[in-house]
Amino acid sequence: MSRLPQLPDEWIDRTKLVRFRFEGRDYTGLAGDAVSSALWAAGVRTLGRSFKYHRPRGILSMANHDVNVLLQDGQRLNVRGDVVPVREGMDLSAVNTWGGVTADRVRFLDRLAPFLPVGFYYKAFYSKRWFPLWERMFRAITGLGRIDLGTPHLRTPKRYEFCDVAVIGAGPSGLSAALAAAEAGARVVIVDENAKAGGSGLYQLGGHVAQRDAALQLRERVAAHPQIRLFTGTLAAAWYADQWIPLVDGERMTKLRARATVMASGAFEQPAVFRNNDLPGVMLGSAMQRLIHRYAVQPARRAVVLAANADAYRVALDLLDAGVQVMAVADLRDQPMACDAMDAVRARGVECLAGYAIYEAHAGERGELAAVTLCRVRDGIAETTGSRRVDCDGVAMSTGWAPAANLLYQAGTKMRFDERLQQFVPDVLPEGVFACGRVNGVFGFEARLADGARAGTAAAGFALSRELPAVAVPSENCQPTHPWPVVAHPSAKNFVDFDEDLQVKDFENAVQEGYDNIELLKRFTTVGMGPSQGKHSNMTALRLLARLTGKSPQQVGTTTARPFFHPVPMSHLAGRGFHPQRRSPLHGRHAALGAVFMPAGAWERPEYYAVPGKSRIDCIHDEVRRVRTKVAMIDVGTLGKIEVRGPQAAEFLNRVYTARIDLLKLGGTRYAIMCDESGVLTDEGVIARLADDVYYFTTTTSGAANVYREMSRLNSEWRLQCGIVNLTGAYSSVNLAGPDCRKVLGPHTDIDLSAAAFPYLAVRQGQIAGIPARVMRVGFVGEWGYEIHIPAEYSPTLWDTLMKAGEPFGIGPFGVEAQRLLRLEKGHLIVSQDTDGLTHPFEVGMDWAVKLDKPFFVGQRSLQILKAMPLKRKLAGFRLAEGYTGPVPQECHLIIADGEIAGRVTSIYWSPNVGRHIGLAFLPPDLAAPGTSFEIRLTDGAMVRAEVCTTPFFDPEDLRQKELA
Amino acid sequence: MNTPARVSPLMDIHAARAASWVELEDMRSVAAFAGESAAHLQTVAIGDLSHHRRFGVKGPGAANALASLGITTPARANAWVTSGDALILRLGLTEYLVEDASGDATVRSVSGLPTAPDVYPVPRFDAALVLAGPQAIELFRQTCAVDMTTVSAERGDLVLTSMVGVGVTVAAVPSGSNTVYRVWCDGTYGAYLWETLCEVAQDLGGGPVGTEALLRAGC
Incomplete structure (x- = not known):
């Protein structure tokens, strides 16, 4: 082949040579060349191999759909040769070959085609015996390119853009639409995946020079218009509700928000x-x-x-x-x-x-x-x-042509099959979405310009909420598409889908096997499931199915066009990651103390505090020992913290929680649980009554946002006279626990800490180190302790004060793991660890927390029903044999009875204070009686025997909360 | 007993990067960052104004309660006004955020409002930022789904939205002949928001600036 003399709108720069390699050979192209055009100009016609039969393939579309010319460029995979510009120094090779594109050793597969019929892939896996063989073979032989796991993470920032009217496609109709919309006063963004705007107006000429001049003039007017931004090299990859359109260019993905969209996306030649x-x-x-x-x-x-x-x-x-x-x-x-x-x-x-x-x-x-x-x-x-x-x-x-209607489908457009055009065209467009040009069934150049002006004007009117005069479009009588461009041949190899090497006979066989619905046919044959996503095959497949089943194309219908309709680089999708993290105001203090952080919902919490020379478990056991014997402090600021105020605050909480909150005494606290309408236990916490009309309570760390949201929703329904304030971020809290905690806290507070003045489960307000504080005497870890809640901005000051004050008593921090172990020793459950999405309070022994005789609370009716039914499972404490040294079960290991799954372990730890492995597990009621023996299956299938026991495992009389303990 | 020290939600991340400090409103704030450039204000600069005292109030009686203290409130939802030197933000229909200018006492009066059945105090612990410079809009475009070019400082607009996945309140406020953007978020998200915005700003040629530069720029 050869270069032609200079043309008026050519994309190449004849003054700049570009040297590159393809399949190990050196070539020279021109700046602006696509890889395929440079190779074609150099006389190279076999540019790739087909996916299944490894047949030689060349140029098909030059329109970003040549899926058989996918190239590897170093670490870049699946470079599309038909559109990607050739760059100096590129070292390209065709993907999916064994030994190169000209000497592909797997090309013999073409001769094996009769043995690889449609559905072969699925049928191969019928046999369990042959499954591994086929899997290995398919994995080895398929795949498009070689992934280099050392490829750096490209940070491709995402971006938002905004406009009144988005025009998808900068061909004649799109340019006309953009201009009309802008002239009407709209802010317009027009996008086109090609490097230059103008579309078919500049290459489907047939010697029609006037058309080219008109298209060029239109392009210049659009480029110069102050109300229009033209993005070339940019693919509108999808359409989402509320007119969100992801725009993908070479560098990034931009999320475009428009008020109206004009689809001028044209048509794919078939x-x-x-x-x-x-x-x-x-x-x-x-x-x-x-x-x-x-x-x-x-x-x-x-x-x-x-x-x-x-x-x-x-x-x-x-x-x-x-x-x-x-x-x-x-x-x-x-x-x-x-x-x-x-x-x-x-x-x-x-x-x-x-x-x-x-x-x-x-x-x-x-x-x-x-x-x-x-x-x-x-x-x-x-x-x-x-x-x-x-x-x-x-x-x-x-x-013939098929409309590039993918985004129209995604927008919810109802399409109809036009017999004259032999094409699906928009029948009912969603509000704010407009179509023009070939995708709208308008093919003539002048008619497309008029259709674009019509759609652009209408879109601007919609976006700006203005009445604008309608634009007329001349009628046409063209027949751009043949209804049956298929020629039968007894030797087949008449391909419908070039991605997957599907031939006409594959469709005939699929229908014969009963896959006579377009969705089934798609999945069985895999038509349209390759990289081109059916842009060149779906319409023919639909025609084949229609003919084979005696239906019309309208009756057959089309498959779903899911976003994104064209492959998008993973780097663009990954982009710059936004993963919000919450940090306690004490984060820096924890880090300075050697905290090893763990995720807890959106938070980073100290799992434990590392000590040089000690193992993780030793550090945790040291922290546990410190709580049980001295004094220690944990940051519990991640707990949800909510305040309800107002004359009907008690009534509100009575409806939300299962307990009688209205009976809670002023200055008292109560552990309480809440359920959803089906009676499932959803959250827990401690409620404190600070005043007659003021309640302050905690929620679980992960449940805080949901609880607040649900409470807000409920009160918007109930309209009780109370307000809900989420203080989770505004307040910080620590738990000071251990036998010496009073000695640490006492000198720094004006609150009377004596057992008589501040008994177990009481709440007091006062000052600590000059900081206003709400202090609750609670015992989640089973020791005398104070949960101190203060405005978050003073949290580091409080922490420093108490750590310094505790030095003579051997104070130290303790982390989440120590807390979990300590609470397990007390038999306290953790919602979402020891419960699941079906757990109701009666299964976890919380009958006492549910007051079914209240007039109403969320979940009451379901719990009344559940209460009358026999339990199916029960959360029970268990322990392993004394001196057990074998492999230890883990959380979620199954409990097996009579060869069947009978339950599962929810928590398990070695307890230094009990001297045994202890845990909680869901068991059938008949296995949950103390003293019952059961078996836990380990990951490797080995069985470990355990015994049900009562809880708490440690200090069952709660003596540690009493003055004389 | 001494007045306890207030600690900025951004203290931990500032500690490693601050070049000099200043005590503002009982809170240690960064006067200047190491490697800080005046050029940041010519592109996009991010400053920490968390030291300003602030308090919230909400409920059906909130507007009247503020009025009883002589505080002017915005007539429409999602707007801000100044009352004296204080900034008064109306967040939705019945919630207000009051932020003092340095040395002001409006917040103290609001936090001391007497208990009323339909007025609910909302203590705040905000990371309070300011974004300034001509590239501030571009920074929003990479981090926020709201078109900030439509948020007017002259009208006193504010929006409740999210940036980099964090719930924020953003107000456009005038600064000389320019517009700067105040951003408030829950302080526990502050470190993440600050670090992420600084990373994006750096790509745009900007970065953090301390209170000295902000003062010079009139922010």
């Missing part, structure tokens, strides 16, 4: 189906026109045009202008609709054969197109008598 329609050299007519007008590359020397519309004749004219010898135009139609382009082609001496098709294409020695057989065709059946062979190195397929 391949015709005939034997060997995949040989390098056979391509879409529009691909040849792109090669000519964008890259000034002659697509072929001698070409045959397969036609079924006027566009084909424009292709023929462009080829002739590019010096290509057009051997013949084979028109599938018996009586082609007359058009100027056809007359011009005939006038230039090209043989035009009506009612003819390509029966098959023939490969030369290198497996590339060398000739075609033309014959008469009637409704897809070739009449081979009288057929003739025509030598050529190029075939242009121009037989």
Whole structure:
């Protein structure tokens, strides 16, 4: 092939040479060349191998859909040769080959095609025996490129953009729409995936210079308009509710928020189906026109045009202008609709054969197109008598289009099949969404301009809430798409889907096997599931199914077009990660003390405090020992902290919690649980009554936001006179616990800490180190202790004060793991660890916390029913045998009884204070009686015997909360 | 007993990067960061104003309660006004955030409001930031789904939204002939928000600035 003389709107820079390598050989292209155009200009026609049969493939579309020309560029995978610009120093190789694109050792698979029928992949896995073999083989032989796990994480920031009207597609209709919308006063963003705007107005010319001039002028007006921003090289990858459109460019993903959207996304030209329609050299007519007008590359020397519309004749004219010898135009139609382009082609001496098709294409020695057989065709059946062979190195397929309607579908557009156009067109558009141009079934250049102006004006009117005059669009009578561009052949290899190497017979067999619904057919054949996502195959597949089942295309319908409709680099999706983390105001203090942090919901909490030379478990046991024998402090500021105030605060909490909150005495606290409507235990905490109409309470760390949200929702329904204030972030809290805690706290507070003045489960307000504090005497860890709540900005000051005050008593911090062990020794459960999404209070022995005789509380009715039913499981304490030294069960290990799963372990620890492994487990009621023995299955299948026991495991009389203990 | 020290929610992350400190409103604040550049204010600068005292109040009677103290409140939801030197933000329909300018006593009077059945005090622990400079809008575009070009300082607009996944209140406020953006979030998210915004700002040629530079810029 060769370069053509300079063209008015070519994309290449002839002054800049670009050197690159392909498959180990050196090549030179021009700046602005796509990889494929540079190679084609250099005479390279086999650019890749097909996915399944490893057949040689070349250019198909030059429109970002050439999935058989996926290249590896160092660490970059699946570089699309048809659109990615060639860069200096690129070292490219075709993916999915064994030994290179010309000498692919796996090309023998093409000859095994009869043994690899449709559904082979699924059927291969029927047999458990052969499953591993097939899995290994498929994994080894498939895959598109080699992943380099050392590839750096590219930080591609996401971005938001905003506009009144978003126009998707900068072809003639899109440019016209953008201009009309902007003229009406709208802020417009217009996007196009191509490097330059103008679309088909600048390459589907057929010698029509005036069209090119008009398109160029339109492009210049759009570029100069102050109300319009034109983003080229940018793909509108999806459409989401409220007019959110992700725009993907080479660097990043931008989330565009528009008030209205104009879909001017055009149409995908569709391949015709005939034997060997995949040989390098056979391509879409529009691909040849792109090669000519964008890259000034002659697509072929001698070409045959397969036609079924006027566009084909424009292709023929462009080829002739590019010096290509057009051997013949084979028109599938018996009586082609007359058009100027056809007359011009005939006038230039090209043989035009009506009612003819390509029966098959023939490969030369290198497996590339060398000739075609033309014959008469009637409704897809070739009449081979009288057929003739025509030598050529190029075939242009121009037989029809399919709308690029993916985003329209995602927006919820109701489409209908237009028989004249042989295309789905918008029937009912969603509010704020407009369509124009080919995707709207309008094909003529002038008509597209008018249709764009109509849609742009309407979109601006919608976005700006203004009445604007309607724009008229001239009617058309063109027939751009042939209803059956398929030619049967007994030897098959007439491909429908180039991604997955699907042939016509694959669809026939699939329907025969019962996959006669478009969704089933898609999944069984995998049509449209490759990288091109069916852009060149779905419509033909739909036609095949319609014909095989005797339905119309409308009846068959289309498959779902999910976002994103075109592959997007993972780096763009990952982008700059936003993963909000909460840090306690004491985070720096913990870090300075050697804290090893663990995630707890959105928080980072100290799991334990590392001590040099000590193991994790030793550190945890030291922290436990300190709590039991001296004094220690834990940051519990991550707990949810909520205040309810107002005359009906008690009534509100009575409805939310299962306990009688209204009976809680002033200055007292109560452990309470809440359930959802189905009676499932959802959260727990301690409620303190600070005044007659003021309650302050805690929630679990992970439940805080949900509890606050649900409470707000409930009170918007109940309209009780009270206000709910979320203090989770505004307040901080620590738990000072251990036998010496009073000695530490006493000197720094004005609160009387005596047992008589401040008994167990009381709350007091006062000052600690001059800081206003709410102090609760609670015993989650089973020691005398104070949970101190203060405004968060004073939290480090309080921490420093108490740590200093505690030095003479051997104070130290303790982390989450020590706390979990300590509470387990007391038999206290943790919601969401010792409960699950179905646990109700009666299963965990919290009958005492549920006051069913209250007038109402959330979940009451369900709990009344559950109370009357026998328990199915029960949370019980257990322990392993004394002196047990074998492998230890873990949380979630299963309890097995009579060979069946009977329950599971929810918590288990070695307790230094009990001297045994202790835990909690869900058990069937008949196994939950103290003294009952049961078995726990370990991960490796080994069984460990355990025994049910009563809880608490430690200090069962709660003597540690009493003065004389 | 001495007045206890207030500690900024951003104290831990500032500690490693501060070049000089200043005590403001009983809170240690960063006067200047190490490597701080005046150029940040020409692109996008991020400052910490957490030291300002603030308090919230909400409930059906909140507006009247504030009025009883002589405090002007915004007439519409999601707006701010100044009352004396204090900034009064109306968050939704019946919630207000009051932030003192340095040395002001409005917050003290609000936090001392007498108990009333329909007025609920809302103690605050905010990381309070300011974003200034011509690239501030670009920083929002990379971190927030709201079009900040439509948020007017002249109208006293504020928005309740999220930045980098964190719930924030953003107010456009005038600063000379420019607009700067005040951002408040729950202090426990402050470190994450600060670090993430600084990272994005750095990509844009900006970065953190201390209170000295903010003062010079009139923020």
